[in-house]
Amino acid sequence: MAAPHPTAADEVLGICRDLIRFDTSNYGDGSGPGERAAAEHVAGLLDEVGITPEVFESAPGRTSVVARIAGEDPSRPALVLHGHTDVVPARAEEWTVDPFAAEVADGMVWGRGAVDMKDMDAMILSVVRQMAREGRRPARDVVVAMFADEEAGGVWGSRWTVEHRPELFEGATEAVSEVGGYSVDVQGRRLYLVQTAEKGIAWLRLLAEGRAGHGSQVAPDNAVTHLAEAVARIGRYAWPLHLTPTVRTLLEGVADLTGLPFDPEDPTTIDALVAALGPAARFVGATLRHTTNPTQLGAGYKANVIPRTAEATVDARFLPGLEDDFDRTMKDLAGDHVQVEEINRDVALEAPVTGDLMDAMVDALLAEDPDAAVLPYTLSAGTDNKALSRLGIAGYGFVPLLLPPELDFPGMFHGVDERVPVDSLVFGTRVLDRLLRTC
Numbered sequence: 001m002a003a004p005h006p007t008a009a010d011e012v013l014g015i016c017r018d019l020i021r022f023d024t025s026n027y028g029d030g031s032g033p034g035e036r037a038a039a040e041h042v043a044g045l046l047d048e049v050g051i052t053p054e055v056f057e058s059a060p061g062r063t064s065v066v067a068r069i070a071g072e073d074p075s076r077p078a079l080v081l082h083g084h085t086d087v088v089p090a091r092a093e094e095w096t097v098d099p100f101a102a103e104v105a106d107g108m109v110w111g112r113g114a115v116d117m118k119d120m121d122a123m124i125l126s127v128v129r130q131m132a133r134e135g136r137r138p139a140r141d142v143v144v145a146m147f148a149d150e151e152a153g154g155v156w157g158s159r160w161t162v163e164h165r166p167e168l169f170e171g172a173t174e175a176v177s178e179v180g181g182y183s184v185d186v187q188g189r190r191l192y193l194v195q196t197a198e199k200g201i202a203w204l205r206l207l208a209e210g211r212a213g214h215g216s217q218v219a220p221d222n223a224v225t226h227l228a229e230a231v232a233r234i235g236r237y238a239w240p241l242h243l244t245p246t247v248r249t250l251l252e253g254v255a256d257l258t259g260l261p262f263d264p265e266d267p268t269t270i271d272a273l274v275a276a277l278g279p280a281a282r283f284v285g286a287t288l289r290h291t292t293n294p295t296q297l298g299a300g301y302k303a304n305v306i307p308r309t310a311e312a313t314v315d316a317r318f319l320p321g322l323e324d325d326f327d328r329t330m331k332d333l334a335g336d337h338v339q340v341e342e343i344n345r346d347v348a349l350e351a352p353v354t355g356d357l358m359d360a361m362v363d364a365l366l367a368e369d370p371d372a373a374v375l376p377y378t379l380s381a382g383t384d385n386k387a388l389s390r391l392g393i394a395g396y397g398f399v400p401l402l403l404p405p406e407l408d409f410p411g412m413f414h415g416v417d418e419r420v421p422v423d424s425l426v427f428g429t430r431v432l433d434r435l436l437r438t439c
Contacts, residue, residue, distance in 0.1 A: 005130070005133040005134070006130075006133075007130050007429075008123075008126035008127045008129070008130040008429035008430075008432075008433060009126075009426045009429055009430070011125075011126040011129065011130075012122050012123055012126040012425045012426060012428075012429050013104070013109060013122075013422050013425060013426075015045065015121075015122040015125050015126055016102070016109055016114070016118055016119055016121075016122035016420075016425060017102035017104070017109055017111075018041065018102075019038060019041070019042075019085065019113065019118040019121055019122060020100060020101075020102035020109070020111035020112065020113050020114060020118050021100055021101070021102050021111075022037050022038040022041065022085070022100075023100050024037075024038050024085050024086045024087050024113070025086075025087055025088070025089040025090070025112070026086040026087065026088065026089075026149060026150075026151040026152050027089055028151070028152040030059075032089075033061070034060070034061025034062055034063065034148070035061065035062060035063045035064070035085045035086050035148040035149075036057070036061045036062075036063040038063075038085040039055055039063035039064065039065045039085060039146065039148070040055065040063070042065045042085065042121075042125065042146050043055045043065050045125050045129060046065070046067050046125070046128070046129075046144070048129075049128075049129045049132035049133055050132055051067050051069060051128060051129075051132055051144075052067060053065050053066065053067040054066050054067065054168070056161075056165070058148065058149075058156040058157070058160035058161070058164070059156050062148045062149055062156040062157065062160075063148055064145065064146060064147045064148045064157055064158075064160075064161055065144075065145070065146045066143065066144070066145045066146075066161070066165070066168045067143070067144045068141060068142070068143050068144075068168075069128060069131075069132075069137070069138060069141065069142045069143075069144065070137060070141055071137050071138045071139055071140035071141040071142060072137045072138070072139055072140070073139065073140055074140070074141055076139070076140040076141070077140065077171055077172060077173035077174070078140060078141035078142065078143055078169070078170075078171045078172040078173070079138075079140055079141070079142050079143070079172065079174050079175070079176065079357075079436075079439065080142075080143045080145060080169060080172045080174070080175035080176070080388060080393060081124055081128075081142055081143070081144050081145070081175075081176050081177075081436075082143075082144070082145040082146070082147060082158075082175060082176075082177045082384055082388075083117050083118075083120050083121040083124055083145075083146050083147070083177060083178065084117060084121075084146065084147045084148070084149075084150035084151070084154075084157060084158075084178075084384060085118070085121065085146050085147070085148065086148055086149055086150060086151050086152075086157075087112045087113040087116065087118070087151065088112070088116075088151050088414050089112075090112040090416075094416050095416055095417055096110075096417050097110045097111070097417070098111075099111055099112040099418075100112060102114075104422065106419075107421055107422055107423065108419040108420060108421050108422065109419060109420060109422060109425075110417065110418065110419040111418060111419075112418055113418065114412075114418040114419050114420045115409065115412045115413055115418045115419070115420055116178065116179075116412075116413050116414065116418070117177075117178040117179075117399070119399065119401070119420045119424075119425060119428075120177070120178055120399045120428075121146060122425065123399070123425060123428045123429050123432050124144060124432065125144075126429055127429050127432045127433045127436065128142070128144060128436075130429075130433065131433070131436065136437070138436040138437065138439075139436065139437060139438060139439055140439070141171065141172075142436060143168065143169055143172055145158075145161070145168075147161065147384050150383070150384050153201070153344050153346065153382075154384050154386070154387050157384065157387075158384035158386075158387035158388065159387045161387070162387045162388060162390050162391055166391055169388065169391055169393065172388075172391070172393050173392065173393060173394065174357050174393060174394050174395075174396070175385055175388050175393050175394070175395040175396065176357075176361075176395075176396050176397075176398045176435075177383055177384060177385055177395065177396070177397060177398075178383055178397055178399055179195050179283075179379050179381070179383060179397040179399070179413075180193055180194045180195025180196075180377070180379070180396065180397025180398050180399060181193070181194055181195070181361070181365070181397065181398035181399045181400040181401065181431075182399055182400070182401040182403055182409055183369075183372065183401065183402050183403050184277055184278055184279065184280040184403075184405075184409075185278055185405035186254060186257055186258060186276050186277060186278070186373075187257070187258050187276060189257055189258075189372075189373060190369065190371070190372040190373070190402075190405075191254075191257065191277075191372065191373045191374070191375060192365050192369075192372055192373070192374045192375075192400070193250075193277075193280060193374075193375060193376075193377045194358070194361055194362075194374060194375070194376050194377070194396060194397065194398055195376070195377060195378070195379045195383075195396060195397025195398070196246050196350070196351045196352070196353050196358070196376040196377070196378070196396055196397075197244065197246040197247075197287075197320055197348075197349055197350040197351065197376070197377075197378040197379070198320075198348065198349050198378060198379040198380075198381065198382055198383060198385065198386070198397075199286075199287060199291075199317040199318060199319055199320070199348050199378065199379065199380055199381070199382070200317065200318045200319075200320070200323060200345070200346060200347050200348030200349075200382075201316075201317060201344060201345060201346045201382050201386075202314075202316040202317070202318060202326075202330075202342065202344075202345050203313065203314070203315055203316070203342070203343040203344040203345070204313065204314045204316055204330070204340055204341065204342060204343060205311055205312070205313055205340075205341040205342075205343050206227060206230055206231065206234075206311060206312040206313070206314060206334060206338050206339070206340060206341075207309065207310075207311050207338065207339045207340075207341060208223040208224070208226040208227035208230065208309065208310045208311070208337055208338045208339075209223055209226075209308060209309050209337070210222050210223035210224075210225075210226060210306070210307075210308060210309075210310075210337070211306070211308070212305070212306055212307060212308040213305075213306045214304065214305070214306070215303065215304035215305060215306055216304070217306070219306050222306055223299065223306075223307055223308060223309050223310040224299045224300065224306075224307065224310045226310070226335070226337035226338055227297075227299065227310040227311065227312055227338060228310075229335065230312075230333065230334050230335050230337075230338040231294045231297070231312050231314075233333045233334075233335070234292050234294060234314055234330070234333045234334070235292065235293065235294045237292065237329075237333055239289040239290045239291065239292070239329075240289060241267060241270070241288055241289055242288070242289055242290075242319055242322055243264055243270075243288065244287070244319055244320055244321065244322075244350065244378060245350065245353070246320075246350055246353060246376050246377065246378045247284075247287055247288065247377075247378055248264070249353050249375070249376055250284065250375050250376060250377045250378075251264075251270060251273050251274075253373070253375040254273045254276055254277065254375070255273060257373055258273070258276050260272055260273055260276060270288065274288070278405075279408040279409065279410045279411055280377075280410050282410050282411065283377070283379060283380050283381075283410055284377055284378070284380075286317070286380035287319070287377070287378040287379070287380050289319070290316070290317065290318045290319055290322070290326050290329075291316065291317045291380070292314055292315075292316045292330070292333075293314065293315045293316075294312055294313070294314050295313050295314065295315050296312060296313040297310075297311075297312045298310070298311050298312070299311065313343065316330070317380060317381070318348060319348060319378075320348035320349060320350040320378075321348070321350070322348075323348065346382060346386045347386055347389060349385060349386060349389055349395060350378075351394040351395060351396055352394070353376040356439070357396065357439055358376075358396075360435055360438050360439035361374070361396070361398050361400075361435060361439070362374045363434075363438065364400070364431045364432075364434040364435040364438065364439075365400055365431055367431075367434055368400075368402075368427060368430055368431050368434070369402055379397060381413075383395065383397065385397075398435075399428065400427065400428045400431035400432060400435075401420065401421075401424040401425075401427065401428050402423075402424055402427045403421065403424055404421065407421070
């Protein structure tokens with residue numbers, strides 16, 4: 001009798017470890033190893049089970065993979081199931097383990113990308129491989145995409161693909177990807193947070209000009225002074241509270257779970273509800289208002305020379321539906337002596353918190369963890385769903401992981417000693433398989 005085919009639960013750890021071992025560090029400046037080797041590995045995993053992938057480069061080494069899997073009902077709109085294979089760099093001397101060795105210890109797989117997001121990549125690949133081996137189809141067409149360059153804004157990955165290969169996503173209306181669906185402990189109750197919205201991105205350069213001169217002179221038109229004043233105003237500005245529909249739904253749900261009061265006019269009740277989310281409060285707390293964080297400064301070339309110019313960069317994130325408000329305030333804060341230029345800008349998103357796909361995600365989670373609760377939330381960062389939104393595709397974050405309550409999972413995004421429990425990966429394959437069969 002032939003040996004049974006390996007299941008997603010059998011394969012997910014090995015696939016995750018293999019992906020982590022590819023150093024796909026993205027430095028954001030065109031350097032680094034690129035994603036080619038990892039993409040070819042992904043393509044091989046798909047091709048092995050009869051799923052035909054398309055592998056393409058936007059620039060040398062910047063490689064993405066896309067494959068379409070036919071569904072039971074091809075008349076329905078397609079679903080995009082996507083990940084990215086690049087990771088942020090890791091300094092090995094700061095880690096407990098080699099960040100690219102994919103060691104397994106304490107019931108977890110460790111390494112750069114274990115959280116962001118080779119865990120989800122492995123879950124996607126293991127589930128679709130199992131379905132292919134078993135001759136099962138998803139409920140509708142599924143487009144599996146593994147993009148390059150997400151960690152630098154997706155310019156050479158999802159954005160390039162949407163611009164140059166939009167036909168790959170023909171008929172797709174919804175997408176599922178990273179930074180949502182994982183569990184948090186809320187006063188002893190397990191809560192899964194499905195990402196239905198994300199803030200917009202505005203990486204800004206502040207440019208100040210003044211009169212150059214000798215450092216001993218009186219200098220009322222000093223570029224460094226102009227810039228420093230603008231940076232201080234922007235960095236210290238207390239952006240007002242704005243509760244978007246997704247955030248309000250989350251806070252109302254947390255209030256119901258905990259019995260804590262929720263008064264949208266009382267910031268203290270809002271702060272208490274956010275704090276009840278534990279480590280996830282880092283993401284959620286940054287979605288109550290716009291944020292602007294100065295990140296770089298540069299000016300001058302000698303101690304006794306007043307420079308003509310000075311510049312700084314600001315990482316700004318704006319809320320869905322409030323972009324114009326953000327732009328007006330930023331211009332006022334910069335002042336008359338400082339120009340604001342865009343380095344990178346991308347849209348804020350807010351997908352429906354109700355509907356068939358949301359219901360299917362909730363049902364898939366509760367089928368595996370019936371005593372839990374599920375609520376939507378807004379991500380303070382960004383994902384490749386931004387690029388797909390240009391094609392009218394509504395994006396969600398759904399990486400279904402049942403996590404130990406003591407594990408600071410959100411804190412490991414771009415952090416040191418990234419790790420994910422092996423049992424969580426197996427749990428995620430069951431949930432994701434159920435989703436693809438029903439959504």
